[in-house]
Amino acid sequence: MVNVIGISGSPRISGNTTILIKKALESAENAGANTKFIHLGKLDISPCKACNKCKETGFCSIKDDMDDVLKTISEAQGLILGSPVYFGNVTAQMKIFMDRSRPLRIDFSLRNIVSGAVSVGASRNGGQETTCAAIHDYLLIQDAIIVGDGAPAAHYGATGVGGGVNDCKNDDVGLETAKNLGKRITDLAIKLNK
Ligand SMILES: Cc1cc2nc3c(=O)[nH]c(=O)nc-3n(C[C@H](O)[C@H](O)[C@H](O)COP(=O)(O)O)c2cc1C
Numbered sequence: 676m677v678n679v680i681g682i683s684g685s686p687r688i689s690g691n692t693t694i695l696i697k698k699a700l701e702s703a704e705n706a707g708a709n710t711k712f713i714h715l716g717k718l719d720i721s722p723c724k725a726c727n728k729c730k731e732t733g734f735c736s737i738k739d740d741m742d743d744v745l746k747t748i749s750e751a752q753g754l755i756l757g758s759p760v761y762f763g764n765v766t767a768q769m770k771i772f773m774d775r776s777r778p779l780r781i782d783f784s785l786r787n788i789v790s791g792a793v794s795v796g797a798s799r800n801g802g803q804e805t806t807c808a809a810i811h812d813y814l815l816i817q818d819a820i821i822v823g824d825g826a827p828a829a830h831y832g833a834t835g836v837g838g839g840v841n842d843c844k845n846d847d848v849g850l851e852t853a854k855n856l857g858k859r860i861t862d863l864a865i866k867l868n869k
Pocket residue numbers: 685686687689690691692693759760761762763764795796797798799800801802837838839840
């Protein structure tokens with residue numbers, strides 16, 4: 676069985692990004708995956724301080740909750756990264772996660788993990804696609820395999836519209852793209868890990 680991990684970079688614990696990632700994970704489970712949801716907003720993770728110890732040792736010199744996150748994703752075959760749109764980009768929480776995951780790039784532990792993006796903005800064209808693109812850039816640099824939400828829509832991943840905490844519960848398009856993303860990631864991860 677494949678493991679698919681969903682990671683939210685929202686500071687809101689039960690907000691829109693959580694709603695869409697959980698929908699994607701539910702769909703991943705229906706397609707045959709084990710899933711786990713990680714909320715960065717609940718964890719204690721400091722920013723990278725550029726000591727470059729990871730380049731010497733393969734490990735981060737900062738000891739905090741990122742240790743467990745790195746272990747979890749390095750054992751996964753699928754990865755969903757979700758962030759609210761903040762000024763057209765990912766949140767600080769998601770960017771800190773990205774920078775602190777550099778130890779995994781030393782031996783390219785995320786090579787061929789099947790991955791995709793979730794983003795939610797308050798406005799219809801508020802930067803969902805640029806936020807997905809920022810996540811995709813990160814995944815390329817980790818040598819991951821990137822997929823979108825697949826046919827029939829086949830766009831950038833899961834993109835939601837909503838400002839209030841629960842808005843995406845009623846965002847049919849956002850929920851559909853999340854469902855399709857979870858299935859697309861799982862189907863390909865299963866194919867690649869037979
Ligand atoms: C600092 C900040 C910046 C934001 N920037 C944008 C933006 O550029 N475009 C947009 O559509 N929404 C923007 N929003 C709104 C959030 O993306 C929106 O409320 C989203 O639903 C939050 O997701 P969450 O419920 O998962 O936290 C911003 C919100 C905050 C707090």
